[in-house]
Amino acid sequence: MRTRADELVGSVERLTDALALRPRDLGLVRELARACGWGDDAIATPWPPSSVSHGVPWGVSTAIGEPEVRVFLEARDRPAADAVTALMARHGADLAPWEALAVPADLRVWHAVAFTPDAPPRWHAYACLDRPDRVALPAVTLPARARVTIASVDLAPGGRRKVYALIPDCTIAELAAIHDQATTAVPGEAERFARVMLGGERTIWWLVCFQVAAGASTCALHFHVPRHADDATARDRLHAYLGAPPPALGAYHFITYQRRAGRPRVTTYFLPEAHR
Secondary structure: OOOOHHHHHHHHHHHHOOOOOOOHHHHHHHHHHHOOOOOOOOOOOOOOOOOOOOOEEEEEEOOOOOEEEEEEEEOHHHHHHHHHHHHHHOOOOOHHHHHHHHOOOOOEEHHHHHHHHOOOOEEEEEEEEOOOHOOOOOOOOOOOOOOEEEEEEEOOOOOOOOEEEEEEEHHHHHHHHHOOOOOOOOOOHHHHHHHHHHHOOOEEEEEEEEEEOOOOEEEEEEEEHHHHOOOOHHHHHHHHHOOOOOOOOEEEEEEEEEEOOOOOEEEEEEEEOOOO
């Protein structure tokens, strides 16, 4: 019987093969899926309720030009999410940042793991917020209409604290002003990314993520492909932005821009290849 965990492992394996990169342990991906409470389900089993619009509680991503694959998972319920957190701790995650966030028991939780060739997995946890006052968030300035949706921490000492927010009806100029609050921001880069991905001047809902660590901040801009462009158009626009064709690795969910390690970084998140 083919299971939901098989689907996830297969998707991770296809992505890592395409990048000539293999995680140190695909068995760990399977173990995480099983801890989520849906990994042992047959692929014809309906998915549990999910906080993501496409309804599949996992996803994969990679930063263009970097040897890294990330896997995102949403547990079936909070007890399963706590089991995933405990599993991550057994594999090296530091839970102190998550415990300090004091996430209420009624909130949905996501987890993520990043694989690189020569380092242990890196762990992350996310709380889906119904109100921004449910947890302690980094201090960032957002428009009054902004909708704070997620708080996140790296499960490592001194790791990043992150806050995600949707900005309704956001112009490129307003997006740039929000982005350029970050200490790492370079003026003009946000406008260029937004204008190229939108194909011109348009007002849309943007998802932004402020990341704070060691006194420095970064802002990541998330372009939601299915809402704003078909996949072929998004690929052409990404080609124009990068100045080179992006690798053909799957259908896009989000394309994001941020400045990391002193240079622009573009990450592609892919729609899950899963039976629905």
